[in-house]
Amino acid sequence: MTEHCSDRLLGVARELFAKNGYDGTSVRAITSRAKANLSAVTYHFGAKHVLYSAVLALLMKPLGKRINFALLAERPPLDKIESVVRVFFDHIRANPDMPAIIVREMASGKPVSGIIATTMGQSLGQLAAVIGQGQADGSIRAGDPTLLALSCVAQPIYLNLARRAIAAAAGLDQDDPGVFHRVVEHATLTVRALLRA
Amino acid sequence: MTEHCSDRLLGVARELFAKNGYDGTSVRAITSRAKANLSAVTYHFGAKHVLYSAVLALLMKPLGKRINFALLAERPPLDKIESVVRVFFDHIRANPDMPAIIVREMASGKPVSGIIATTMGQSLGQLAAVIGQGQADGSIRAGDPTLLALSCVAQPIYLNLARRAIAAAAGLDQDDPGVFHRVVEHATLTVRALLRA
DNA sequence: GAGAAATTCGTACGACCGTATGATGGTATT
DNA sequence: AATACCATCATACGGTCGTACGAATTTCTC
Numbered sequence: 001m002t003e004h005c006s007d008r009l010l011g012v013a014r015e016l017f018a019k020n021g022y023d024g025t026s027v028r029a030i031t032s033r034a035k036a037n038l039s040a041v042t043y044h045f046g047a048k049h050v051l052y053s054a055v056l057a058l059l060m061k062p063l064g065k066r067i068n069f070a071l072l073a074e075r076p077p078l079d080k081i082e083s084v085v086r087v088f089f090d091h092i093r094a095n096p097d098m099p100a101i102i103v104r105e106m107a108s109g110k111p112v113s114g115i116i117a118t119t120m121g122q123s124l125g126q127l128a129a130v131i132g133q134g135q136a137d138g139s140i141r142a143g144d145p146t147l148l149a150l151s152c153v154a155q156p157i158y159l160n161l162a163r164r165a166i167a168a169a170a171g172l173d174q175d176d177p178g179v180f181h182r183v184v185e186h187a188t189l190t191v192r193a194l195l196r197a
Numbered sequence: 198m199t200e201h202c203s204d205r206l207l208g209v210a211r212e213l214f215a216k217n218g219y220d221g222t223s224v225r226a227i228t229s230r231a232k233a234n235l236s237a238v239t240y241h242f243g244a245k246h247v248l249y250s251a252v253l254a255l256l257m258k259p260l261g262k263r264i265n266f267a268l269l270a271e272r273p274p275l276d277k278i279e280s281v282v283r284v285f286f287d288h289i290r291a292n293p294d295m296p297a298i299i300v301r302e303m304a305s306g307k308p309v310s311g312i313i314a315t316t317m318g319q320s321l322g323q324l325a326a327v328i329g330q331g332q333a334d335g336s337i338r339a340g341d342p343t344l345l346a347l348s349c350v351a352q353p354i355y356l357n358l359a360r361r362a363i364a365a366a367a368g369l370d371q372d373d374p375g376v377f378h379r380v381v382e383h384a385t386l387t388v389r390a391l392l393r394a
Numbered sequence: 395g396a397g398a399a400a401t402t403c404g405t406a407c408g409a410c411c412g413t414a415t416g417a418t419g420g421t422a423t424t
Numbered sequence: 425a426a427t428a429c430c431a432t433c434a435t436a437c438g439g440t441c442g443t444a445c446g447a448a449t450t451t452c453t454c
Binding site for chain 2: 024106107108121141150155169183186193
């Protein structure tokens with residue numbers, strides 16, 4: 001038995017929370033799709049909201065680490081930021097449910113989960129710092145570094161969130177690897193253009 | 198009595214649907230905050246999801262019309278698009294609940310509501326057409342017009358969705374009119390930079 | 395001002411929710 | 425082989441959900 005029950009629960013939960021939101025996803029829907037008993041969530045996680053937090057951590061922690069790593073390299077600021085954008089797309093391709101969950105969390109009126117606040121705050125701060133460097137060396141145009149960082153991050157998030165709108169309006173299906181590559185290239189070019197001095 | 202009960206229901210529903218999502222908002226929560234009877238939703242709208250659709254229409258129809266109007270003017274493409282971005286911010290300031298609801302709808306796995314699909318599809322198509330004009334006259338850089346249009350629209354949507362992140366990371370509270378103005382200027386500059394040839 | 399129409403009200407219903415509990419099965423340790 | 429332990433199971437509980445329904449009340453019409 002290579003995959004344990006709790007792993008199946010995590011996978012199904014990630015999918016359903018992304019598709020239908022926290023309140024729109026019942027424990028019964030999760031356990032039945034995971035071919036587990038109704039009590040499996042309580043047994044393995046204690047409560048539904050703990051499972052949700054585990055899903056969030058599973059999505060956010062690796063992303064934060066990879067962004068960290070990408071910003072550590074000794075390269076020009078614009079190159080660093082492009083690599084962050086690529087990391088975003090790469091992470092999203094591996095975890096297609098991420099944008100929906102993140103964005104739901106941001107839209108929520110309730111205080112955002114700790115893991116998300118931490119990861120986003122940290123990454124946003126690092127991005128803003130790199131943008132500040134670029135402004136100092138003249139490679140990036142003037143402007144509030146935090147707002148510029150958000151304008152950059154908006155590209156991978158929104159372009160993935162709008163998958164269906166893109167498919168409907170331009171006939172581009174991002175599940176097709178070729179199309180996905182084109183969208184990534186578009187996003188990196190756009191971010192560079194948006195930052196360039 | 199200038200404001201009828203159904204108006205109060207619409208207002209409260211818009212607020213709560215934005216804050217807690219469709220499933221996170223109970224009919225009881227709506228009616229009690231609107232100082233109405235539990236049955237008021239059924240009586241005035243027939244069902245909860247009809248009230249939700251009414252909220253969507255209330256948010257989207259005026260926006261679509263204003264985008265239409267802004268793109269009708271005889272001005273250079275870049276100026277038209279900047280005016281669309283300003284229309285977005287203006288509409289969002291008047292309806293602060295819009296980004297959260299729109300984005301939830303996009304994140305939803307269910308087929309998007311007709312009013313949203315229509316308005317967004319139309320506006321996106323018009324924007325892409327204007328971008329095509331700009332590419333033809335050399336004022337806008339090359340690239341898929343639909344993707345470029347989405348990259349533009351992402352700015353007002355995401356910058357408003359990230360209000361709390363902005364407040365936390367940069368100490369900028371967009372409820373302050375001065376700050377809001379700065380964010381709008383940032384967004385218009387960013388969109389121009391992102392499109393410029 | 396009486397009657398009709400529109401609205402608000404209290405209440406009830408069945409369905410589903412998240413969670414708790416004790417029984418049951420399988421597996422490793424001694 | 426007996427025991428302890430972990431995982432899964434069926435089931436039940438109190439609570440909340442959206443909606444239905446008839447009575448009470450307000451508002452409009454003549």
